[in-house]
Amino acid sequence: DTGVSQNPRHKITKRGQNVTFRCDPISEHNRLYWYRQTLGQGPEFLTYFQNEAQLEKSRLLSDRFSAERPKGSFSTLEIQRTEQGDSAMYLCASSSGGGTQDGYEQYFGPGTRLTVT
Amino acid sequence: AQSVTQLDSQVPVFEEAPVELRCNYSSSVSVYLFWYVQYPNQGLQLLLKYLSGSTLVKGINGFEAEFNKSQTSFHLRKPSVHISDTAEYFCAVSDTGGFKTIFGAGTRLFVKA
Numbered sequence: 505d506t507g508v509s510q511n512p513r514h515k516i517t518k519r520g521q522n523v524t525f526r527c528d529p530i531s532e533h534n535r536l537y538w539y540r541q542t543l544g545q546g547p548e549f550l551t552y553f554q555n556e557a558q559l560e561k562s563r564l565l566s567d568r569f570s571a572e573r574p575k576g577s578f579s580t581l582e583i584q585r586t587e588q589g590d591s592a593m594y595l596c597a598s599s600s601g602g603g604t605q606d607g608y609e610q611y612f613g614p615g616t617r618l619t620v621t
Numbered sequence: 622a623q624s625v626t627q628l629d630s631q632v633p634v635f636e637e638a639p640v641e642l643r644c645n646y647s648s649s650v651s652v653y654l655f656w657y658v659q660y661p662n663q664g665l666q667l668l669l670k671y672l673s674g675s676t677l678v679k680g681i682n683g684f685e686a687e688f689n690k691s692q693t694s695f696h697l698r699k700p701s702v703h704i705s706d707t708a709e710y711f712c713a714v715s716d717t718g719g720f721k722t723i724f725g726a727g728t729r730l731f732v733k734a
Contacts, residue, residue, distance in 0.1 A: 508664075537722070546625075546711045546724030547665070560721055595665070608653055608672065608715070610722065612665040 506530075508613035510596050516619045517586055524582045525616045529598030536579050537610060538571055539595040540564070547595055553579060554601070586620045593617050623648040623714050627725035635733050636704055642697040642728045644712035654695040655713040655722070656686055665711065671695065682706070707732045 509528045517523050529536050534555050539547035550569070551561045555576040565571075568586075573579040583590055594617075597610040628643040646652065656668040669680025676688040686697045695712060709729050715722040 535720075539724075544630075544726070546627075546713075546727050549721055549723060552720060597665075608655075608670060609667045610665075612657075614664045 508596055508598055508611050510594075510613040510616050512616060513614060514617045514619075516621065519588060519620055520585055522582065522584045523586060523618065524580055525594055525596075525618075527579045527581070527596030527598075527613060529578070529596070530600075530611055531577075533598035533600050533611070534576065535599045535601050536573055537597040537599075538579070538581050539597065541593045541595055541615070542591075550581075583618075586618075588620045591618055591620045623650075623652065623716070623721075623723045625712050625714050625723055625725035627710075627712055627728050629728050630726065631729045631731065633731045633733060634702055637701050639700050640698065640702050640706075640730065642710050642712075642730065644695045644697065644725060646693050646695065646712070646714045648693075648714060648716075651717050652714045653717060654686075654688060655715070656680065656684070656695075656697050657711045657713060657724075659709040659711065659727075661708070668697070668710070702730070702732050704732050704734060706730060 511526045537552040538550040541547045553573040568584045571581045593615040595615045596613045599610045600607045624647050626645045634640045654671040657665045658668050659665045669678050671678045671688045679685045684699050709727045711727050712725040
């Protein structure tokens with residue numbers, strides 16, 4: 505168990521460019537979550553997956569944002585036509601799912617820090 | 622819709638003193654409650670959770686929290702803090718499916734020698 509990994513750890517891009525982030529969850533976890541965290545705030549829920557199905561998407565996620573989890577393993581978060589307001593830390597978390605007490609614990613990755621210039 | 626309010630943005634405290642970090646939530650349905658900690662330059666990790674049963678929940682590093690349904694609160698406490706407890710603490714609530722989780726804005730605990 506190597507934990508949740510995210511790549512890249514840092515991304516600097518110019519406004520208008522597209523960016524893609526990757527998240528590799530803990531291997532046996534079937535739930536995967538994406539959050540955005542800005543300075544001085546808690547993580548804001550963006551979306552989550554149960555296996556490969558995207559079950560909920562926050563209204564914070566505009567049409568420029570898309571997330572996939574094609575085989576129920578790793579996930580990607582793409583932001584098209586980036587804006588300066590997209591600058592934030594993007595966090596990924598995974599959990600094993602309900603049914604047991606431990607199933608509700610989310611394990612977080614280190615995050616990808618996006619800076620849009 | 623659920624929401625979480627952490628009543629203190631910063632809490633300075635001397636080493637070995639007790640501390641309480643306050644959290645109130647609102648929800649129209651039954652919820653699960655969590656406290657996560659984020660140490661400097663590290664990812665979030667779970668301190669403790671309330672799913673059901675005893676309203677007093679014990680977590681790692683000597684922390685505990687009490688679920689009070691009538692006051693919709695889930696305050697975090699530690700009887701004696703250490704310098705190493707300096708971190709950001711987040712209260713969170715989810716529906717009982719454990720899906721969408723809403724986090725508070727965080728409380729920065731600063732332990733002074």
